[in-house]
Amino acid sequence: MAPTAVKAASLQFLKQVYHGKSLSSSKTDVTLDVGDGRKVSGIIYVSLEDRMQVEQWLEYRLYIESLQDVESERAVLQELNSYLQDKVYFVGHSLTVADILLYHSLHRVFKHLSFHDKERFINVSRWFNNVQHDRRLRQSLTLLPFVRSPLYSGTSSHSTQVCVSSRQLPHSQ
Template sequence: MGLCNVECVERIAQYLDVPPKRLEISNKNIILVPECEKNSSSIQGFSTIIQALVASSKYSNMISNEKEAQALTQQWLEYVAVCVNHADLPTNAKRVFNELNTVLKDVPYITGTEKTIADVALYYVLYSIMKGLSQQEKAQYIHVSRWFDNIQQEKKLRQDLDLISFNLLHIFL
């Protein structure tokens, strides 16, 4: 299925303090099934589900009120769903890490200067790959490593996930 999976959506819901909802997999797509609400249809697709979770949370500021910033966040959520989702394959991972490294060169967060739900989603989707990288590989993608190390410092975001080491000192000795 890829990295944008039910576990990832559940972690994002937990981060947003949104009660767990019923998630299903159908034709390799995640579906959010409404809780016994009449005339409510299910929500499909990673990006759409994440945006719905933010809208139903107390963290609605995770998607900016400004139209340009809102569009950028939505664009990055789609990038996560389409491109990063398959970064568990080595050839895709290299391309994604090179693209992200370029984007993160001059900004602390994926959409600019403030953390958004796109950063949160990207963290959970990339976690398993980052955990498997050697220190040399992390050094190769220095801007992605800086971003990841910064964002993982939030204990609420990390939840029960291990803190990944980015100690690059031993490489340069």
């Protein structure tokens, strides 16, 4: 799909998801009024490099939506998990349209994941959980549960393991 077609399809998707909320577009940016006087800008791109990355993720979103089996979904989650290992967002250091649309595309996948699987894909789960907590971005999608501590530590519940460092702890005076 041509980049302009991807952008047009993405803008149309945003308008559908946000029920016709105010969405203004320029050649370099999109600003979305998410209500309560809050506007999200910079959601398309800021630089040429960001623009190219956003457009790649928008293409990838179409691939995610075409997945038909669990094995393919797990492979995608593994790829995204590796990508997000040292990132908070997909492009740059702030929320972009790539994050919003990927969140909406991945919701159906995350809805069926066990807590163990969410932990297995910890980086993409962290990103997903972060995005889903903005109810204005979540819209009508359900808030999915996540756990904050590891479920499977490899130790039985009847034993306690204590790690002691060989370094001396500082004494309080």
